Amino acid sequence: MVLGLNDNSLAEKLIDLALQHGAEAAEVLQSRSRSRPVFFEANRLKQLESSAALGTALRLWVNGRPGLAVAYGNVDPISIVEKALAISALNDPETVDLVAGTSHHYPDMGQEVPVEQLIEWGQAMIDRIRSVYPEVICGVDVECDVETTRILNTQGLDCRYSDATLSSYLSADWVRGDDFLSVSDGQTQRNSLDSDALVDQVLQRLAWAESAAAVDTGRMPVVFTAKAADMVWGTLQSALSGKRVVERSSPWSNALGEQMVSPRITLFQDPEAGPFSCPFDDEGAPTQKLVFIEHGVVKLFYCDRAVGRTLGAGSTGNGFRPGLGSYPTPGLYNSLVQPGTQSLAELIATIDNGILVDQILGGGPGIAGDFSVNVDLGYRIHRGELVGRIKDTMVAGNIYSALKDSVELGSDAEWNGSCYTPSVLLDGLSVTSG
Incomplete structure (x- = not known):
């Protein structure tokens, strides 16, 4: 090889x-x-x-x-x-x-x-x-x-x-x-x-979409499948960047040691896990297994050498270049969200009226956490069951607020890009259906 x-x-x-x-x-x-x-x-x-x-x-x-x-x-x-x-x-x-x-x-x-x-x-x-x-x-x-x-x-x-x-x-x-x-x-x-x-995943989505369903407008629980859940974690990953802390653009700049999200959430990196592992970063610093959020508490910001020196903490082995022609900057790889204990089907079964989001259109939330996305592929949940595909639907909310409230994580974690994430149930998001 x-x-x-x-x-x-x-x-x-x-x-x-x-x-x-x-x-x-x-x-x-x-x-x-x-x-x-x-x-x-x-x-x-x-x-x-x-x-x-x-x-x-x-x-x-x-x-x-x-x-x-x-x-x-x-x-x-x-x-x-x-x-x-x-x-x-x-x-x-x-x-x-x-x-x-x-x-x-x-x-x-x-x-x-x-x-x-x-x-x-x-x-x-x-x-x-x-x-x-x-x-x-x-x-x-x-x-x-x-x-x-x-x-x-x-x-x-x-x-x-x-x-x-x-x-x-x-x-x-x-x-x-x-x-x-x-x-x-x-x-x-x-x-x-x-x-x-x-193939099993695609066949399951096709089967769920055989029927159509309407969904009400209002606040309701929303399940993001593992495929769609990277939108949820991208904002937290940005907030944990040491560069954003130095720039004071992260809302978590003073959050070290503070409970900022649900205790169900643990976010870490493991250089030996998954298909995106690497033994050193683009500055040559060894990569490490590190915990950034533990049971909802912010434990660590990730840094390259320059940012780590400014923060007085040193590099965490996260100095990566967006391209060869770029200077190193703090970046994440092989980030993992600790899965929960309930399967996707069990999460769905807990919902009386809500939706399941599997594919979205448009960009996710920025560092402020606010988002409003079109559902490219989603399904209505009624009395604990999926009853059909929904159309012309939008979901909006704030990631930080949603992750402080009632959060449930599935046991079905998989790699979505370089993030290992389970499905996520967030309560009280705003759903609009045309």
Whole structure:
């Protein structure tokens, strides 16, 4: 599976050239990736692709002034250094704080899967859906990504790891007269996909949508499935950012040690859990298992090196770059919400009148927590049962307020992007139906 950085000499050359041209410190982050996506469209195999890329970012400091340059492919190292030097001259000085260390090649994570297996998974998913709903039109994307990351700096650090991940996305479009229904779900795993579980989820949503139902306007309990629940947690993750604390833009800036949400909520990260784990961040700091919210109490803010230094707490190993051409900033990966004890069906059974939200349209809440979203796919709950699909419905509320009140978490946690979340029952949200 190993996808090596065969042009390792480029990283070393960049470090040497940076020092020769007056930099007192330098760091190189390299990422080499290879992707093999398989596309099915309108129930048939449509396209096979293969792509590869190498990105190299040089960060250097001259008289404390940072400069960052990025290039892709095999390039002339002196041109990258000159660009970084030119940018450095435009910036204000800052504290130079690089991770010191030695050379370390971490064990590879995940196994590369042949394209024939990807095709087999995709076709099997379509066949199962159409064996139950032959009129449904399916689309499937199945992909194997292999990425090798290396970071090298002038403090002796040289570490790398390779990772292979599998992802799949299944959509099912169902046209019934004037009614159009689109159900979709995805999955990211290592080593093997659980395509049967993905198909089961889509089949369940199609079955729930066979009937239509109306819903009243007013305040009522709302269940967000694990697929939709990332909207709930995104706001808390932003509030826990050490950068927002420094900027005083987080409403939780003074909340350390305070009970801010329901005691049912525990939010943590685990670098060894799930398909998004990584042994070090984009500054080379080791990642750690950390608890940010424990039984509703704010325990920790996540930081990169600069923010951690400002807060007097040090880096938590959460310095990540949104892209190679960006400077490190506090970011989360592999965040997990501790599941509850009730299944999704048991949560639904507790509701006399409410809705289940499975897909939403529009952006989620910002840092203030207020949201108003259109329900792309949802169902009415009546006397503890799902009675049909709802249309033209909006849900609104405030995340912080909703999570302080009656909250129930399901036992059905799954990875939704890089967040491991169960279904969530929030009471008293505002539902509007047109």
